[in-house]
Amino acid sequence: MSLTQLIKNTLHEGEIFRKRVIIAWLMMLLLLLVIVVRLFFLQVINYEYYKTKSNNIRITILSIPPTRGLIFDRNGVLIADNRVSFSLEVIPERVENIDLMIEKLTKIITISESERANFKEQLKHSRPFESIPLRYLLTEDAFKSIPLRYRLTEDEVARFSVKKHRFQGVELKSHLSRYYPLGATGVHAIGYVGRISEKDLKFMDESNEINKSNYKGSKYIGKVGLEAYYETELHGKTGIKKVETDVRGKIVWVLDRTDSVPGKNLYLNIDIDLQKYIEDLLGEERAAVVAIEPESGNVLALVSMPNYDPNLFVNGIDAKTYYELRDSPDRPLINRAIRGQYPPGSTVKPFVGLAGLEYGVRAPHQATWCPGFFRLKGKRHRYRDWKRGGHGSMDLHTAIEQSCDVYFYELAYDLGIDRLHSFMTRFGFGKKTGIDIPGEKGGLMPSREWKQRRHGVVWYPGETVITGIGQGFMLATPLQLAVATATLSNRGQLKQPHIVFAIDDAILNEKAIVTPTQKSTIILKHKNYWEHAIGGMKAVVHGRRGSILQGQRYDPNNIPKEHRDHAWFIAFAPLDIPRIAVSVIVENGGDGSKTAAPIAKKVMDYYLLKRAPLVSADDDNQ
Template structure:
């Protein structure tokens, strides 16, 4: 056998190989450690601020805090709009795994209606997923307790306590105060366009109508914020920083709620409006439209059934008749027309006509009738206003012409917005040649002018316009802009705002003011005045003008018979007046739809309002009507 070969190990080579491998491993470990140290330095030093912010973002949230809405007081310090606490159930969609299942379980647990669920999904579709969406408003104490017992089952769902608007006087002040309601997509778009979206980050409601809408910027306030620490379930552990919101300003309005209640009582059962202005500065003491509705229905979201009933009612309660009702002014504008006739020398104080009950034009067969079929006999301008002689004003309108009439009446505010601090207002119609051509494509005829002479035809006015025009009369041309807002309410006191004044009405002969106002005094206090029965035995002297607005044409030779007409076609009753006569403090305008005679129906209501103002408010409407 051949001998075995013995392999002798090369320890030197093995040592070199090990050294090379160790060196390579060391290099790799060094590189990895360097990379780790570099990344650690990058994270802990270079990117410290960034990751610190992200870390805080996981445990720290900045939440907006809604400001308390300003309160509203009447001129005597009576609270008209306040804030009351309510509980609402809110869901944050991006914190909920299965939204539909969660909503269904909540609806079953708390007996939430299908309509509320539908409204939730409607709001959810228009909302960002990280913002809370309200599922149910005004939770009862029982519902709050039920949810609290099961809250662990509903991550992303919470009960929020907040203040919401409440109107203690209900429908008495609806059309003047308006109401607040949930911010919708249209509101949100307007806020975005105005750059105000951030200021409403925590606010649920916004002014929708009336003073609440017009003075939203004063009432809302400025949003605050709180920086809070939360746990991994999103629950707040503690508050780190708090920037308090700036509450909205409390405001005082010129409204006298007691007079407002008298107006509501007086209009019960009638469609119409009452407006009372302070003759000394244009402040709105009363602005009531009937029928009205409870604004509290809208604060938390009115039901479809209730809203449909309001929207489809034949009596149109959603319309503010005081500012949007367009009524033929009828004889209430005869003092204004008389002033124009005197000023432009178409008539003098001693100018007389003989009224035989009709007015006719040469070569025209149509006869314009006076309300008194046998006529008033010889009348001058004072008699014509006191007795409301139509024939005198037919003749006066014929002498003046439509151009003079429309141009002068515009100075009293007819055909334009009054400047009232409510958005819900109509300019109504002051007819002219241009208006008829543009509206109907027809020329103006003399017959059109004649009926305008008694406030009929296409001429319409709102009760606010009528009251404002009489304010200009009693102030000899000074035109105050009617204002609901009185001033900022601070520490129990009101900083009264300066009255707003428009361009005055110039009159060449100041005696003309006296002639017209004296005739209005005669309406209420002289033997043949059309308002004398309404103003018997008052401790104050007043002045006014009654009006009866015809709504449908009566054929020649026929007589007006209310019983034969549909109720909606019967005459409107109108009245304007002021008191005291010697030093006017208030101006009253009353409009009653389809109520009949202004002297019999509207005059007694004005009497009730004036009695309340002068401390004689115990007389009832029925007693006044029997006088």
């Protein structure tokens, strides 16, 4: 090849190379331009579109509420259960016109005025920038859905499901809801749960016992009774799950999960059959009965009548029904067994008699004459006995047997209020018993110091006189009298009453038994003093002139019921090895021996014969 041809080929190849470089640069510039244009469209032109689309998939942390523990009676009967319930919930941000939506819903599902009002109230509190502080918004779902209607029937669920596509922003949700299968039976002991309120949230902020973060995603909390007292044990521990959700909030993927820990189950000392038997026995009366196992302090029954259905409160009671319960003259919402404070009347006479023996003011067989009244020296006022003609000669045994007021007027006066107060408080009068349900009242055992502090005046001797028969300022609850009676039957062993027998952890398969607590022991100077008081109680029922066999003090049929005395009776059985101690009060029941005593007898017979067949209810019953 000549030199000239070689030079030409070299120049040609160089030109080709330059063209290729130019083409490559042009392609790179074109590609860069495409990228820039694409980025412009993504970041500027279609910014809103892709911003919305990117929000369609979100990572959300959701709470998994725990399953609440169950409650069983001493025989394994289920008292408090959890059942699947369907609710209709609204996501406000997804609904253009909420009022119009509700109106359309009412054509297929009944929505009451109270349900609408509750929804509107929750709707106000769901707004993050309105008056309610953010710290009171408990769950992640607070901005997502608000319950409009709870406990839909199967028919309502079906009707809504068919037309669900017409209601954007309305969801059908299932969850476990508390259910009390026995209805009103045992409600004053069991209590109930209700929806978590703003008041509950504030309480959580101030409480050292309840962890507010453990209630994220939860709807319910114990309000009264055992449900409230054992809230920490029953509630369980909240779990969490990390999920991806789309724009509708629908979960598309679960990224991580920590399961919740279910609450612990409670096993009670209460015999629900006995409880129901007593409630049926009392019927429409305003009354209370407490039955205790003396040896242990186990509460066998705790009855307050009238009662109410706790299921009404679980998802929010309607205003009309609540006001009817609240304003009823029979006060069904009041737990008379632990909160009813009444003058104990003649039920205190065995205890006052023991005080007389203990302080040496009376000997067991020392006689006192009862002319039908007692009068302080230098005073004209007469403190009348219920038996106008008097009982004649009385010692401690016969005074308890015949319920002689004069004997105890004189004994109380000789003891004085200071010694009387000191001795009676040893049996728990004037003190809370410490039972494991909230709201207990402590009654009142008056003293000089109390009256001076409360009323700013001195104590008068006449007030001591009537305290000897459980009148005047003295007040006691049915529970206190049941505990005092059990202590007497135990010959001084005072046990703290308790309703729960065991707390069962189903996960760990461990059952923690609640150990009975002996609060104190009353030691008398002579052990046989107990037998004198108990012997008098036995004679009340079986003595020839026992007060239970005597005529009524007055004819209650001639007195309006609201003006009649309250009817009290205390008892225990059997005599030697007590298995049950009972206190009964019937408000405005008149004579206790005719109204309350038959109830006490039936309660003890039912328990001893039906629930404890190895023990016979014979003539030793007290």
